[in-house]
Amino acid sequence: KNEVEQSPQNLTAQEGEFITINCSYSVGISALHWLQQHPGGGIVSLFMLSSGKKKHGRLIATINIQEKHSSLHITASHPRDSAVYICAVIGGSQGNLIFGKGTKLSVKP
């Protein structure tokens, strides 16, 4: 079993839909990243959070430390949101990132 599990693996939505991507982890962490990866490989950090909730534009990230679970929400989705969204936790004494396998999101116009 992977230390970081994401669901769903693939997600297709219509433009305007509300989207939720889930992440569960089994290790102790100091923080959690939500990352966005576009075709071509570049990765951008959307959020880093260790508790509660963060919002940036149409993106909202929440984390429940007790339940070891985080969610990424996208409101009013748009085709330009199409990308792979990766959950990664900062765990262990060395502060390294442990990645989920990613959720491939495709938003259709």
Place this chain on the structure above:
Amino acid sequence: DTGVSQNPRHKITKRGQNVTFRCDPISEHNRLYWYRQTLGQGPEFLTYFQNEAQLEKSRLLSDRFSAERPKGSFSTLEIQRTEQGDSAMYLCASSLFLGQVFFFGSGTRLTVV
């Protein structure tokens, strides 16, 4: 450009050849990480540096792989005697301190033919 820079962006090499990739982290970031990502998978940790010291290496990093960060600034990742299984995207990331936000480079895509 003050982001993390990786060179080259793409590398095609014949099996058995040696390749070297370079990563320039954000200036003053003292932690630098190398990851490998294969198609459809999340990145996997290879190794990381705090300043010039290589503090941790994954078991994925076989004897054919070596990484350096000689002056605590840029880093190089060398793969000797490349194999087809080495084909992947090699990603570099840096952070200022332990627990700080990670910044990623665009990656080097290696294809071994």
